[in-house]
Amino acid sequence: MSLPVQYVWLIPLLPLLAAGIGAVTPRGGVKIASAAAIGAMVLGFFLSCGALATALAHPAAHATANFAWFDLGAGTLRLGWVLDPIAAFMLVMVTFVGALIFIFSTGYMHEDERAKQFFCFLSLFASAMLGVVIANSLLLLFICWELVGLASYLLIGFWFHKPEAAAAAKKAFITTRIGDLGLLLGMLWLYDSTGSLLFYDGGHGVLEPTAVANLNAQLVFGGLALSTVIGLLIFCGAVGKSGQFPLHVWLPDAMEGPTPVSALIHAATMVAAGVFLMARVYPLLTPDALKVIAFTGAITALMGALIAVAQNDIKRILAFSTVSQLGYMMLAIGVGSWVAAIFHLLTHAFFKALLFLGAGSVIHAAHHEQDIRSLGGLRGPMKVTFATFAIGMMALAGVPFLFSGFWSKEAILHAAHGWEVSHLPFYMGLTAVVLTAFYMTRLMAETFFGKARTHASEHAHESPASMTIPLVILAVCAVALSLLAWPSPWLQHILDPKAHAEGGGAGLMVLSIVLVAIGIGSGWAIYGRTTREKATSADPLAARVPGVIAFLGARMKFDELYAATVFQLNAALATAADLLDRYVWDAAVRLLAQIGIFAGLVNRETDEDGLNGGFDATSESLRDTGKAYSRAQTGDAHGYLRTVAIGFVLLVLIVMLGGRR
Amino acid sequence: MILPLVIIALLTIAVAAIAMTLRNLIHSALLLIGSWAGIAAFYFWAGAEFAAFAQVLVYVGAVSMVVLFAVLLTRRSRADLEVAPDAIGRGLGAMLAGGAVLGVLFGAVFATRLDVAPTAAPTASVRAIGQQLMGAHAASLLVVGVILTVALLGAVVIASTDREGGKEDAR
């Protein structure tokens, strides 16, 4: 089974159709909408497997199918899709994880009366992401990118009757829009300088050596290469979408959406888009740009892990862990190993989806209680959720050998270690490893161990099969995906045959195993050995270092910082603009108006006295004539008909008599 | 050849004339339907079978029903029964106008030299008509279809009663 690139557009089309079906089904048609959505994703998964088979047959080739969209003055705007291993892997991942999340949603959302719209939005979301993946044109990618943003807005704000959800949706939308502005600028600049937006076009694409060399050769301000600037602008988009520092603030708030949405955003679709974008445009990135990316990634990884330590909301912890892991991926790209980034993206997608769905299962079971201090003791009633969640946690924490997260994280650390520019990111990454293991252990200990601390968690019960089956499948995948990297790093070969496989690194592996052990051990020592007694009892760590924890708990005061700086600046600018408008421009306009009125006055005087007399007389007489004629308009149909008949007779007579002559 | 034409023509005109003078509306309508049928007979005589049957189907079958329904739906008021004061004057005027038109038309017909070569009757087989309709006149056919649809909807809208409060036929 293989799917040629010419038909790869079918994969995003299917969920789009499902979204269309969902849009037109009546309100009660949840069954139809969900069946269409899941069916589209499952079918898309099979097609994606076909696409993967096609891509793996020729791993080095970037199979493309391009077509002209419309003529644009000088040139033709062309769009297209590309099918190479990276895209194919992403397709499989997105459809697979997406399908499982959809199935999970049927269980999670079955009580919601707008569930049908939910599936419609989900399908749109997945469709847009698949579009991003297969796009062979920065423009097409941008279109789908914005659709992803739109769908995320709709989904995060799905429960818009909650003010927090509405605010979170708005925040996510606007924050990512800031990044998208950079992406748009970069795209325009790229089109201006190369005349094309296609990635691969038989030697003419922007990612192919000719164009890249051309871009590298052009210098703009400050001695920077043009490609550096464009790359950084595009990176702005990725920063926004992937929640990198400093635009990460929307990501934790996006937890206000339903849990399957969180899972989809964090695992398969939205945040992955940024990393994918950077991996896609990697050939365009110069070492200068990569430095920025690497440091951004490292800072994000460390910051996310630190904040996660002090959070109490189960989903928020996972959200900051996502921020952190995305930082890892960016770090990997920055240090030049985009393969490791993609590998981590794939493994992270599975176990993060697993974790979020597990969290969703917990929340569903505990009657929408999300605070881990109020949970506890769920190990007993929710065995399946516990087991799968534990697998996910271990994968995220990087428990060695058996779990996929270990291998991908190892690959990133290895690449960071080998970076010539600086070792600082490497050390930041190592710190984050410890912290990751620590906070995940805390999460497990608080949620599943100890005893139930509130009424809700006491009465928790296992979720329905439609929720647990995806969990089990994802757990299996979270383990099985380590096969991609072990025993031999064939993913590396397939994705980037040119790169040389670095061997060794056993010492590094031992180091990271030790670090993970430290993290888990300390976490268990603090939270696991003596479990919390009451929901309100103080956090043991906060008791020791209260200031730090409070600062971290407030998410390093980023929101406040932005409120103090960006918003204030914005307000000041707006005030200035208002003043300018009101007193400068308005004054000028009023002056002009006064001049106009005066001219009008003069004009009227001459007009009325001089010119109008004759016209008045003419129109008076015209009106009289009209009145006279209107008397013929009696409304008597007979009269009309009679007149027509007589007129006809007269006409014929005239013609006949005239014809005689 | 000529005799059937004359018979058809005389019958049709007579029936139409009687229809136009009767006071009983139903009789008028029925007689007029007869004259429509006479026109169909003329089409048949001229070899336009299809037009003849279309005439019968549309006029005798459909328009007649609309007319009869209209007559029945417009119950006659007492004022309709008495002769209007201006009826005689209007009748005279009508006769005058009609006579003038008739005279002019007859004059035109007689005065014009129609150079007709007596040809064999042209045939219009259904197949030929169908090909014309679907070929050269396809656009007109579509337009007529649209006109009919719009007219139907318009007629329904015009003739339907304005419902106050909407739901009066709730089951």
Place this chain on the structure above:
Amino acid sequence: MSVVVVATSASEWTALRVVDSLALVATATDRFLECAPVMLRDAVTGLLPDPWRWIANGLFAIVAIFAVFGLLFAFLTLAERKILGRVQNRPGPNRAPTPTFPFAKFLGKIRTYGLAQPFADGVKALTKEDIVPDGADKVLHFLAPVALLAFATLTLVVIPFGRNLVALQLDAAVLYFFAAGAATELAVFMAGWASRNKYSLLAAMRALAQLISYELPLLLSWVPVVMIAGSLSTVAIVEAQAGWKFGFIPHWHVLTPWGFAGFVIFMVAALAESNRSPFDLPEAESELIAGHLTEYSGFKYAFFFMAEYFGMCALSGMAVTLFLGGWRAPLPFLEFIPSYAWFGAKLLALILGFMWIRATFPRLRIDQLTRFSWKFLVPLALINLGNTVVWALMSGGSPALALARWPVCAAIIVVPFVWLGRAQSASYAPRTYRYAA
């Protein structure tokens, strides 16, 4: 005005007739039964000089149609009563005796198992008092049954009763058929209005509503046949159904998905058009006295009755022609049976089906009746039209495509049928009355 139509059509008869009976006699001498009717006609009209022969031929056809269908009418009434009886486990009319003749007293009364019933009925109808209501429109009151019967008879003219047995071969015969059929509405209106009885008038209006409603599916249901056969001529349509696939499956239109659907729609609409149960709202003897026939008695009533049966025969005959292969034999080795016998057999089968349906189903309410037409039959007929287009488009290609059109076209018509049927059946559920106990 019916007279006018007959006269004009007769005047062009010679030009339009294609049947060359003499040549036929020469070529088909070995099949005497097959051409017996035409030979009989020629034997009679051959006695006349040539210029008069067409008139004689026409008269012969008229006489034959009246004789055959008059007798058929007579015995169909009997058959209907017998069948209704049998369905209700009664023997039906079986004891109308032959009259005792004074000169043949020795014969006594002969039991005819009811075969004399139609004649008894006829005598009864003739001897009943012909009541015309005071204040009725006497002319129209008289004309209504006559016109109805005339129109019903006119439709019989274009049906090919057998090989070369068509009274009037027209290019647009099907159109003619339905044009003449549409005129029956006029007669119904005349009957209702001329009775000067408000119940008659209302019933006539209602009957008109029904007739017009069902005219539409009736017309739409045969359009596919015309599309496939490529002709409006009944003779050509029968010709298009000649032959057998694999030597035993006749090429009848009813044996295709669209044809079957069209046939069913046609028959349902024909039931309504001929005022047959379960669509016999216009008459509804048990509920509405007799609708627009309330003020009719005696032979005028019999005329209406006769027109109903003529209409039934005509519509069944048209159904046979359009869908059931006309006078063609179902299997090749059965062709030795004369064509008119096959036609008659199919016609009788359809009419017996009508009677069977009448014996089975209860009457519909008027709102159900119109809703059934507008919301079920008309959409279905339109879908069937599209279905036929699909069929015709798919038949041009490869054998695989030709095979695939069977399930495709069947699905195109069955799925809407089930769907519309489900949507409709809710409205036929027993009615609940809000204020009933």
Place this chain on the structure above:
Amino acid sequence: MSLSPLQLCLLFSSALFCVGLVGALSRSNTILVLLGVELMLNAANLNFIAFWRFSPSPSPATGVMFVIFSIAVAAAEAAVGLALVIAIYRHQKNIRLQEANRLKG
């Protein structure tokens, strides 16, 4: 003077036209006026057929085509016209054409 069949047809149609015209002019009942108009329309159709029938080189079915379209449009006209009659009746409780002379109700 001998009349050709074509002239006879034209006379027929003129006469029918005038009957319709007189009817439409003299009757006060709107339905009858409409019927008169219908009759005039039919008379015009007669001409199409007549000219098609007797023209020296009848192009295939042009006259018939005209008539068919004309009949279709006339059917629409009748439907709308009679619907208007019913609307007028509902409005002023009679269908005298003379009284239907106001644009505003």
Place this chain on the structure above:
Amino acid sequence: MLGTGLIQGLAVTAKNLVGSFHDPERYTTVEYPEVKPKLPENYRNFPFLVSETAEDPMGTLRCVACQICEKECPPQCIYIVKSKDKKLDASGKAQLYPATFAIDTSVCMSCQICVEVCPFDAIKMDQEFEIATTDRFHGLLLNREQLAKPNSYYHQIHPTEAAAVDALLVAARKAAEEKAKAAAAAKAAAAAKADVARVSRPVNPAAANTNTGQETRATPATSAPQPPAAPSAEAPKPPPPAA
């Protein structure tokens, strides 16, 4: 699916249609003039007079012309003339008999009141319904001869009821006989004592009076052989048997 119900209905009628030809059991009708319908036992129409035997209907009528029915008949369709003489009835007692007994069936409404009031079980409801006639005056006025039908006919049309009536009659006769015997024995004893206690006499007629007329009718049969004693015993009876 729409249509399945229709097909089921068609199948039912088709079964009837075919079945009616080979399964006569299905028939709900009979060919009437040739085959008489078997009327249900409780069907009643027009009264008739019961006679004991078929051979001599006029001689063995149970009717004693008491005229109760004539008085009770709501539409007054019964006309009775008493006989001048007496005949011996079934139990051998001399009784009056109707010289004329006529019922006008054009007036009779089959209300059955005459049957209910008759003390002698002499008039009963018939099952006759074929009384159509061309003579609407005399044809519908049934006289004694036309009305009389034997008891066996009564048994034939209303078997249960007739058996009950007969049983009652027989029992009543038997009781009357035994009573008469006892009375005779007592009388013999009293006669032997040579008219001692005449005071106790009035008790006996009172007891006889509370019983129905059957007993009183039956008693003379047995007391007939002793005419001299009878007058004194029968004296207080309300309708004197001898006019």
